[in-house]
Amino acid sequence: MLDDYFGQYGLIAIFLVISIVVPCSMLLASHGLSRFGIRPARPNAVKHDTYECGVQTIGGTWNRFQFRYYMFAILFVIFDVEVVFLYPWATKFLTLELFALIEMAVFVGILLLAWAYAWRKRDLEWQG
Amino acid sequence: MRCVTNAEGMLSADGVLGGNPLFYFIYSAVGHVAPCWLSYLIAGLVIMLILINAVLLGAAVVSWGERRLLGRFQNRVGPNRWGPFGAFQPIADLTKLVTKEDIIPYGADKLAFTAVPVIMVAAVLLGTAVLPFAKDVALVDLNVGVLFVLAVSSLTSIAIFTAGWASNNRYALFGAGRAVAVLLSYEVPVVLSLLGVVIVAGSMSLGDIVHAQTVPFFLVQPLAFFVFIAGMSAELNRTPFDVAEAESEIIAGYHTEYSGIKFALIQAAEFGGVLVVSGLIATLFLAGWAGPVADWLGWLWFLIKVFIGIFLFVWIRSTYPRLRLDQIMAVCWKFLMPLSIINLVAVVLEVFFLRDASGSLSTADLWIMTAINMVVAGGSILFFGRFIREKVRTEEPSANPPSQVVPGVPTIGMG
DSSP: OHHHHHHHHHHHHHHHHHHHHHHHHHHHHHHHHHHTTSSOOOOOTTTTSOOSTTSOOOSOSOOOOOHHHHHHHHHHHHHHHHHHHHHHHHHTGGGOOHHHHHHHHHHHHHHHHHHHHHHHTTTTSOOO | OOOOBOTTSOBOTTSTTSSOHHHHHHHHHHTTTSOHHHHHHHHHHHHHHHHHHHHHHHHHHHHHHHHHHHHHHTTSOOSOSSSGGGTTHHHHHHHHHHTSOOOOOTTSOHHHHHHHHHHHHHHHHHHGGGOOOBTTBOSOOOTTHHHHHHHHHTHHHHHHHHHHHHTTOHHHHHHHHHHHHHHHHHHHHHHHHHHHHHHHHTOSOHHHHHHHOSSOHHHHOHHHHHHHHHHHHHHTTOTTSOGGGOHHHHTTGGGTTOOHHHHHHHHHHHHHHHHHHHHHHHHHTSOTTOOSSOGGGHHHHHHHHHHHHHHHHHHHHHHSOOOOHHHHHHIIIIIIHHHHHHHHHHHHHHHHHHOOTTSOOOHHHHHHHHHHHHHHHHHHHHHHHGGGOOOOOOOOOOSSOOOOOOTTSOOSSOO
């Protein structure tokens, strides 16, 4: 079993390295083209300016975010944590007893209450 | 590394690659001279080569096919100059993009800016690692395959936000913010909809899920299929959910500042993403490599199903207009979310009452589930559709509409 584990994730690790090397090599190859003069590399101030439809950018571009992003992030975290508990249960559900069904119904029910509350409080609306 | 052999010296089914015929082939060729792990590694490397080429060349094919199809949908021709039916168009595009100047704006964070295309391509490539693309052939058939795919596909949202942040561009940041909000929100219904698939298959391994589909799951769980396709269109930033790169509002969204080879890589990752997601749809809902005849033709059935998925995405793109951001959020949290919960509840109850004592479902059980779930799907889509309907104020049509013809101005084409 442990052999399988290392065998499988070993292959994934190799695949991860290769799938990072492939796009890196493309970037390097393109960089190499500029050495041979095939790809131009003539920087100038206007070309390398921040693109903003032809006008100069005023002030810092790293703005603050609106609060509503935070609201959706919290909702996401809640439901994603729920999913972490749901998946192992779902995998074995074919052989589980009634007790497991009721237990998960209570768990999901509580979260659904929270979701209905958020809906009622108009937190699911995208407005500032 | 362990190679299980039976009495005749052949590998038995519980070998490391779980019945991968390529592994058997290589093992029978070099197994008597080389150690077992070497044939395992060679088989793995061969499959990696196939996967990387399939995704990167497939991305080119998808980009060409999508433009041709969009052309047809929009009653025009599409690219047709270079090669038969314009089939060499991706090569021309790539040549152009590779030889373009690579611009990194002065204010940008160079390292993060350069890392983004690499992360995006790597995430898409990694997503293919668990896809069984022919009978029992996958790079690795992880027992947590579904979770692996979901985890890897959500790497893209990190890359997108990095792109927006590193570009030092307001439009890029707007696009990235929108993209992350959409990606996070749609992750929830997608993940919940896949629970139904996992419950019926009784396993998270994609290979087992394909084996469990004696009835394809898009029939057994139409709601999950619907939610998955809608959610994945959003995860891929495709129309109707493409506010992240809405060109009429925020230039190109998070990849506004990208050019040259980096832009080419981002595009490759997007089209490759369509390919991988279509592969996922084929595996999870259309019974993967299983076809009407000949299991050794599994790769062909799989390919056909992948192209069905791609066609579906292009069709959706050419049909629906772009939604506003608040509409997208409403569709996610008030429509897809309850639908995926209903699918989960329905599947759980059906499985609970239909399964036999050993905890397995027969084909007849699946057909019963199909019948019930079709009704449930229709009813709940109609019911929850009410919550996302916009209140449109319509003007009362007057009995005699005023004439549009301005006196003194000649009307053109009115006879």
